[in-house]
Amino acid sequence: KNQVEQSPQSLIILEGKNCTLQCNYTVSPFSNLRWYKQDTGRGPVSLTIMTFSENTKSNGRYTATLDADTKQSSLHITASQLSDSASYICVVSPNDYKLSFGAGTTVTVRA
Amino acid sequence: DGGITQSPKYLFRKEGQNVTLSCEQNLNHDAMYWYRQDPGQGLRLIYYSQIVNDFQKGDIAEGYSVSREKKESFPLTVTSAQKNPTAFYLCASSIRLVGNEQFFGPGTRLTVL
Numbered sequence: 001k002n003q004v005e006q007s008p009q010s011l012i013i014l015e016g017k018n019c020t021l022q023c024n025y026t027v028s029p030f031s032n033l034r035w036y037k038q039d040t041g042r043g044p045v046s047l048t049i050m051t052f053s054e055n056t057k058s059n060g061r062y063t064a065t066l067d068a069d070t071k072q073s074s075l076h077i078t079a080s081q082l083s084d085s086a087s088y089i090c091v092v093s094p095n096d097y098k099l100s101f102g103a104g105t106t107v108t109v110r111a
Numbered sequence: 112d113g114g115i116t117q118s119p120k121y122l123f124r125k126e127g128q129n130v131t132l133s134c135e136q137n138l139n140h141d142a143m144y145w146y147r148q149d150p151g152q153g154l155r156l157i158y159y160s161q162i163v164n165d166f167q168k169g170d171i172a173e174g175y176s177v178s179r180e181k182k183e184s185f186p187l188t189v190t191s192a193q194k195n196p197t198a199f200y201l202c203a204s205s206i207r208l209v210g211n212e213q214f215f216g217p218g219t220r221l222t223v224l
Contacts, residue, residue: 004153031210043115043201043215089153097142097208101153 003027004092006102013080013109021105023073023090035064035075036089038104044089047075080109114138115216117202122221124189124196132187132219134202142208143185147171148199148218157200160185161208189221197223 004025013019025033032051036044048057048064050073056065061078077084090102115136124130136143141162146154156169160179174193179185185204189196200219205211 009151034212041199041218041220043203043217045215046212049212095209097159098156099154099213101155103151103153 004090004100004102006088006090006105008105009103010106010108013107015080015082015109015111017080019077019080019107021075021077021088021090021107023075023102025071025073025090025092025100025102027071027092027094027100029095030068030071031093031095033064033066033073034091034093035062035073036091038087038089040086044091047088077107080107082109082111085109115202115204115214117200117216117219119219120217122219124221124223126223127191129188129190130221132189132200132202132221134185134187134216135183136185136202136204136214136216137183138204138214139182140204140206140214141182142205142211143179144203144205144213145169145175145177145185145187146201146203148201154201157187159208196221 038044087104089104145157158177160166202216203213
């Protein structure tokens with residue numbers, strides 16, 4: 001069964017600090033991996049997408065990495081802001097329409 | 112929310128009632144999807160539609176029904192047969208079924224009283 005495991009489940013950081021979220025997956029075959037940001041009570045919004053051959057992808061203060069050999073990805077948030085408080089979801093896509101979603105990491109940024 | 116609208120934002124239902132959640136997109140996407148989101152779990156696929164007048168069951172279709180009479184619209188009905196319907200429901204669409212980013216609507220939170 002294709003699975004996506006995210007850690008930690010939640011974390012609290014002070015404004016201005018950095019944090020890193022982890023995603024391990026067993027999805028095969030692998031097409032691409034996305035990180036989504038989901039604000040409370042809203043739909044997910046795509047932050048980054050990486051294919052098999054890409055190791056890193058940045059979107060402003062968000063940087064995602066991918067190690068396709070170990071099937072691990074990370075999302076690094078630099079200089080966190082209050083608006084970064086959200087759930088971050090790792091989504092892995094095989095070669096078809098059925099996406100595999102992680103349960104998400106809830107990030108709380110405090111002033 | 113990428114041109115996808117869902118209504119209502121909040122919905123309350125009494126046990127034994129059917130309710131219909133609306134999803135409309137103006138992105139000219141062929142494929143549309145319904146997901147259910149529960150705390151501590153990843154999104155789970157309820158139904159998907161590759162094209163107008165066609166739809167297929169996802170992983171958790173029991174107790175749900177859909178229709179796709181128009182390209183823009185993909186309503187979801189939560190029937191009384193769904194034993195645990197309280198959840199956050201997300202609609203998504205993509206250009207085609209395979210190989211394209213799915214864009215999500217803002218969601219509908221359904222609560223059974």
